[in-house]
Amino acid sequence: MPTSDIILLEEDFRVIRDLIQKLRNDANARVVCLVDRNGQQIACVGESEALDTTALASLAAGNVAATDSLARLIGEKDFSTLYHEGEKDNLHLSIVGGKVILVVIFDERSSLGLVRLRVKKHAGELAAALEKMQQRSVQARSGKAGTSPFTDITDEDIDSLFGK
Amino acid sequence: MTFINYAAREINCKIVYYGPGLGGKTTNLKWIFGKSNPASRGKLISLATETDRTLFFDFLPLDLGTIRGFKTRFHLYTVPGQVFYDASRKLILKGVDGVVFVADSQAARMEANQESLKNLQSNLKDQGYNLMKIPYVLQLNKRDTASAMALEEMKRQLLIKNEPVFEAVAHSGTGVFDTLKAIARMVLVELRKTA
Numbered sequence: 123m124p125t126s127d128i129i130l131l132e133e134d135f136r137v138i139r140d141l142i143q144k145l146r147n148d149a150n151a152r153v154v155c156l157v158d159r160n161g162q163q164i165a166c167v168g169e170s171e172a173l174d175t176t177a178l179a180s181l182a183a184g185n186v187a188a189t190d191s192l193a194r195l196i197g198e199k200d201f202s203t204l205y206h207e208g209e210k211d212n213l214h215l216s217i218v219g220g221k222v223i224l225v226v227i228f229d230e231r232s233s234l235g236l237v238r239l240r241v242k243k244h245a246g247e248l249a250a251a252l253e254k255m256q257q258r259s260v261q262a263r264s265g266k267a268g269t270s271p272f273t274d275i276t277d278e279d280i281d282s283l284f285g286k
Numbered sequence: 287m288t289f290i291n292y293a294a295r296e297i298n299c300k301i302v303y304y305g306p307g308l309g310g311k312t313t314n315l316k317w318i319f320g321k322s323n324p325a326s327r328g329k330l331i332s333l334a335t336e337t338d339r340t341l342f343f344d345f346l347p348l349d350l351g352t353i354r355g356f357k358t359r360f361h362l363y364t365v366p367g368q369v370f371y372d373a374s375r376k377l378i379l380k381g382v383d384g385v386v387f388v389a390d391s392q393a394a395r396m397e398a399n400q401e402s403l404k405n406l407q408s409n410l411k412d413q414g415y416n417l418m419k420i421p422y423v424l425q426l427n428k429r430d431t432a433s434a435m436a437l438e439e440m441k442r443q444l445l446i447k448n449e450p451v452f453e454a455v456a457h458s459g460t461g462v463f464d465t466l467k468a469i470a471r472m473v474l475v476e477l478r479k480t481a
Contacts, residue, residue, distance in 0.1 A: 127288045127480070135293030160381025161345075161361065162289040162298050176328050180345045180361065184333070187377040188342070272290075272297075275353060275478045283351040283358065283474075284467050 129259040149240035150232035219249035287381040305388035306398035307367030310427040313456040340366040384421035391434040421472035
């Protein structure tokens with residue numbers, strides 16, 4: 123397989139959530155989400171109750187993937203930052219640690235300059251936390267961080283999903 | 287690439303519906319969306335042209351239930367079938383856990399089926415996957431059309447590794463959930479193997 127499964131343990135989740143919460147506060151943003159490049163949501167903080175964050179994750183990943191291909195078409199490696207300006211809300215997308223997409227939604231309470239500055243400031247810490255998460259994923263897969271609950275899934279467990 | 291989230295107690299898997307243009311990939315997703323419990327599915331997102339042809343992808347998140355205390359969520363994607371959207375198709379295969387190939391049973395579309403199947407193999411290879419090794423199901427759609435080819439002949443031309451085959455009429459739902467269940471089961475069995 124070209125990419126390994128991501129395993130997000132609770133302790134890593136807490137660290138990542140706290141980091142993006144800090145970024146949200148510092149940047150005066152409405153919402154901050156972390157999404158993997160395949161469209162899976164890792165964590166989201168802020169005014170996200172009315173927001174379909176699953177769809178947001180999938181569309182952000184699609185957006186970044188399409189833009190990366192455009193970059194390569196014109197001889198660039200990638201475009202590491204994308205910005206979409208709306209009437210009230212704006213979307214700032216950036217790649218952290220080469221692997222994960224940081225989505226910041228902000229309105230008139232903040233500004234593009236502030237968001238850019240704060241994203242840059244927190245990107246290093248976030249990248250380090252993500253690196254740790256990845257290492258733990260590898261350990262979890264090899265059984266060093268506890269037994270996976272899926273090793274002993276039975277056919278009956280799977281059948282029960284479809285039995286309804 | 288399965289995403290196991292211990293914090294939210296969720297397993298997220300990605301299934302891609304592949305196949306030639308106008309073969310019924312989006313129709314499969316629309317049927318699943320229409321017949322699923324609203325509480326267990328998200329919005330159906332369609333990035334389509336003005337004439338309703340898939341431009342980038344359709345996306346439907348679906349909860350199938352709980353295994354060992356973990357919510358199993360499947361992210362269903364379709365690709366644009368038209369030949370010239372190949373760059374988009376490649377992107378959507380990133381991180382795929384299972385593929386459903388939706389073939390068009392009409393005789394005139396066999397060449398398009400074969401071309402799309404070859405394209406799937408090559409695009410998977412570009413992403414580092416081998417179709418022979420990943421969960422894969424063949425759906426023969428449009429079985430209700432007048433020019434539908436015989437089942438055995440279609441299998442002879444499209445089967446690649448003794449994969450499960452489902453006859454379907456996606457617009458009326460025939461075979462749609464059977465196909466989904468089969469691929470979801472294969473993905474979970476694979477997860478058990480690699481866990």
